[in-house]
């Protein structure tokens with residue numbers, strides 16, 4: 001396979017099979033629901049799913065009674081999601097946008113970034129994303145991020161290879177995370193999918209670069225954003241495992257922030 005890989009995010013059907021087909025999206029959506037039940041002061045009616053990709057959680061959120069808004073910058077992902085969820089009618093909407101410069105006609109009750117889709121290149125970039133999301137939230141609304149913050153004491157680098165079959169289609173998937181600039185904590189998350197269908201073979205690849213944030217740095221970023229306050233974090237979607245300072249974060253930590261009504265004093269970033 002010598003030809004250039006095809007951009008994986010421009011092939012949403014392959015991406016969805018390779019990266020989402022084995023997820024328990026109902027557990028993820030009900031995790032969001034349980035955090036809302038515990039920490040939102042009103043009945044949530046809408047959820048904004050940022051960097052939604054193929055929107056694997058859209059039907060689950062609509063099933064729970066939310067109006068779903070998915071935002072992504074990739075038109076291929078959005079076209080796939082619109083077609084996939086035609087049956088949801090106006091309960092699900094898909095909009096093109098960049099997380100750093102979001103604009104919605106109406107504020108939402110909950111915003112999410114699921115499955116690690118938080119890609120700031122710097123701490124300032126993380127501040128810009130949080131400010132942009134805060135601008136879309138109703139006062140009191142929650143911003144819930146999953147697998148976006150580095151778990152302390154864990155080696156962030158990883159390499160995972162697996163195979164999947166879908167009828168005549170065979171996928172070999174290699175996902176890896178490696179450092180590209182250690183001192184700046186800049187990493188690269190690469191997903192390579194080799195797809196074989198009959199005699200046809202094709203390679204797909206996505207590369208997302210981002211700055212790792214450990215919990216302390218993330219709290220420093222939150223402190224920079226006047227409109228958000230920290231609510232709590234949990235070990236995965238298990239709300240019976242709040243972090244009390246003794247436990248370590250799991251590999252897929254969940255963190256919740258709340259939009260506050262009144263701006264407060266800005267503080268300095270701890271490690272600019």
Ligand SMILES: C[S@@+](CC[C@H](N)C(=O)[O-])C[C@H]1O[C@@H](n2cnc3c(N)ncnc32)[C@H](O)[C@@H]1O
Nearest residue numbers: 051052053072073074077097098099114115117
């Ligand atoms: C890993 S995929 C989708 C993950 C999705 N959240 C899920 O749960 O399956 C990451 C997505 O983020 C989108 N993306 C990356 N950077 C973005 C940005 N700055 N603004 C909007 N979308 C972005 C990509 O187009 C891609 O569809």
